Amino acid sequence: MGEMNRRKFVTYGAWAAIVAALGFVSGYILTRRAQEASGYSGRDRLPPDQAEVDSLQVLHFGAVPDIKLDEWAFEVYGEVEKPLKLTWNQFAELPREMNVSDFHCVTGWTKLDNRWEGVSFREIARLVKPTARAKYATIECYTHRLFANVAYTTSLPLVDLLRDAVLFAYRLDGQPLTPSHGGPLRLVVPHKYAYKSAKWVKAVKFTEKQELGFWESSGYSNTADPWTNDRYG
Ligand SMILES: Nc1nc2c(c(=O)[nH]1)N[C@H]1C(S)=C(S)[C@@H](COP(=O)(O)O)O[C@H]1N2
Numbered sequence: 001m002g003e004m005n006r007r008k009f010v011t012y013g014a015w016a017a018i019v020a021a022l023g024f025v026s027g028y029i030l031t032r033r034a035q036e037a038s039g040y041s042g043r044d045r046l047p048p049d050q051a052e053v054d055s056l057q058v059l060h061f062g063a064v065p066d067i068k069l070d071e072w073a074f075e076v077y078g079e080v081e082k083p084l085k086l087t088w089n090q091f092a093e094l095p096r097e098m099n100v101s102d103f104h105c106v107t108g109w110t111k112l113d114n115r116w117e118g119v120s121f122r123e124i125a126r127l128v129k130p131t132a133r134a135k136y137a138t139i140e141c142y143t144h145r146l147f148a149n150v151a152y153t154t155s156l157p158l159v160d161l162l163r164d165a166v167l168f169a170y171r172l173d174g175q176p177l178t179p180s181h182g183g184p185l186r187l188v189v190p191h192k193y194a195y196k197s198a199k200w201v202k203a204v205k206f207t208e209k210q211e212l213g214f215w216e217s218s219g220y221s222n223t224a225d226p227w228t229n230d231r232y233g
């Protein structure tokens with residue numbers, strides 16, 4: 001090998017090592033952030049009595065609603081100074097965030113490392129300016145017309161919704177979110193059991209008192225903390 005070739009070879013080698021190291025470090029950081037986002041603190045990545053599955057299961061009450069993007073709207077109202085109603089194109093222009101988190105269903109399965117992209121709850125709150133009375137929000141969902149009388153809702157304290165990893169997500173693992181997983185838009189609250197992660201989000205109502213959601217009013221925990229096995233109310 002000539003001197004020039006050797007030098008080139010060494011230079012490429014050094015670059016390859018740097019790229020590999022960056023990949024390794026960013027992989028490590030994403031995994032750590034996924035754990036933190038999901039409330040992980042101890043040694044075991046799985047909350048008590050959960051079993052790992054290798055893909056997100058499809059689970060919901062009723063049937064997948066048929067939502068047309070040009071009729072879709074996202075509304076925010078209640079205890080806010082600036083109520084908001086956005087079309088799909090307007091929503092898509094809001095600042096986009098990406099994060100990786102774990103997903104824990106109360107029926108016992110956990111899917112680790114889901115890469116969600118969308119708009120943070122925090123960004124929405126910034127836009128609507130919650131009043132001083134606002135302490136909670138209820139998430140209201142689109143429903144299939146055959147189940148129109150049982151609209152799915154869930155609610156959470158604003159302190160939970162304002163956490164870093166809480167997103168209104170429209171992409172999952174690099175793809176547009178499919179209807180069965182809540183597309184076009186779902187909420188993701190990784191540090192709670194997944195019934196708090198409402199699919200097919202239609203509206204957000206800021207409230208002074210907490211309203212009980214769909215599963216929460218039929219015996220499931222309102223606080224829904226996977227790390228304390230907090231399944232039933
Ligand atoms: N609108 C709506 N959202 C919902 C539900 C539902 O029945 N309706 N089920 C919840 C439950 S119990 C789970 S486990 C997750 C499942 O999300 P996935 O089907 O994308 O895995 O959605 C949550 N969000």
Ligand SMILES: [Mo]
Pocket residue numbers: 059105106107194195
């Ligand atoms: Mo669930």
